Amino acid sequence: MASQRKNSRGESLLLRYAILGAWALFCLAPVLWFLSIGLRPRTEIITPQPIYWPSFSLDAWHMIWEDWPMAKYLRNSVAAIFGSVIIDLVLAIPAAYSLARYTYRGRDDIGFYILSTRMMAPAIVAIPIFFLFRNVGLLDTVWALMLVYAAINLSFVTWIIRSYMLDIPKELEDAARTDGAGDLRILWEIIIPAILPGIITASVIAMIFAINEFLFTLLIASTPKAYTMSVALANFTGGSDGLIYNAIALVAFLAFVPVFLVVVAIQKHLSRGLTMGAVKG
Template sequence: MARRRKSGKAGSLALRYLVLGSWALFCVVPIIWFLTIGLRPRTEIVLPQPLYLPTFTLDAWNMIWSSWPMGSYLRNSLIAIFGSVVIDLLLAIPAAYSLARYKYRFREDIGFYILSTRMMAPAVVAIPIFFLFKTFGLLDSVWALMLIYAAMNLSLVTWIVRSYMLDIPPEIEDAARTDGASDLRILVAIIVPMCLPGIITAGVIAVIFAINEFLFTLLIASTQNAYTLSVALANFTGGSDGIIYNAIAMVAFIAFVPVLLLVVAIQKHLSRGLTMGAVKG
């Protein structure tokens, strides 16, 4: 009986590793394949017949750094994205605390209205936003992109953080108020540390949405002064040179790696944050 149990556990463990290994391979292979496209000559990529022994070169890498201001694109992306996340968290955390704890009229309606703004198609407000930024002289600037990204993701970040705050027992705050702590002190010293995994999760989601934004980036950024990596990808899809597949793959890989490293670095907080607040909200 004991042997049968051990063999059953070993078989179950082997099956588990097989499933997880297959899923990991399914996720990693497209990334490696995309990188190999970036490291191959353009002439080999467009061949009509398959090439089983490709050659690898750094032509695409050298081209995007020498012929294109890729460093400027990358810097603009980092400033706009992480600046927008900071703005979102500074505004979303107090708003989420108000929606989660204070009782006032139309609180639930206000919360749903905040979330509903994320459901609107971006193209609906593209033209008004363009003229608004043009009036204030903010076109073709990284600061405009930062504000756009922050405005797009603020409602989602607020709703996610609010759902985590609802899971924190109010009795903890009541005890702090008994000791003389103010609401601001409670928020900073108690609520924020307790729902830190949820805040990190909301921030990562905001980063992913911002780095994938293309419509407003193309609308606001008219020159290379404010171009981001998403616009840089579009520059390799037309013109007299046609579609430069290896450059597209290389730039996409450069844009993907920071997000991958960020998720891997905070995976413990991220996995915890994805399960917190799953029932309420």
């Protein structure tokens, strides 16, 4: 009986691994496929008949680093994305705290207004934003990209953080207040550590949106000075060389790597319930 139960548990474990493995393969397949295209000679990619054992080539790898300033694009991407997330957090955390905890006239309207900035098509503000940055002399700079990404993501970063703040027991703040803490102290020492998973979640989503942003980046970055990975990708689709599939695939893979590394590094925070044990459990 006991061994039977043990057996069936082993089987269910096996089944679980099989399902998870299949799902992992399904998710990773495009990435691996991209990588395999990127590491093949160009001629092999455009042959119509299937190739089961591709040959390995670093042509594309050398090309993207030597013929294009890919390192600079990557730097631009990383700087613009991390900069925008920092701007978002600096603005969104106090805004979310105010929306979550204070009562004042028009609070809900302000909250809705913040969200509503996300509701229009980005193209509507493309031209005004172009002129705005031209007038302040920020066109074709990473700073402009930072600001634009931050502006695009600010609304939902605020809302995600706000919803996490609403879940924090009010008692925790009351306790800190009677212990002698002021508003900023409470925010810094109590609230932010307690909603860290929310902050991280919002940051990761903001990063993903930012790295995929194309329209505004193309508009603002008119020379390689401010090109990011997403715009650089577009460079491989035209010109006298035609479509350079293996370079596109490799750049796309490279664009995926920074966010992937960030997510791997902080994934344990993504789901960890840090408020556990705060109140009765």
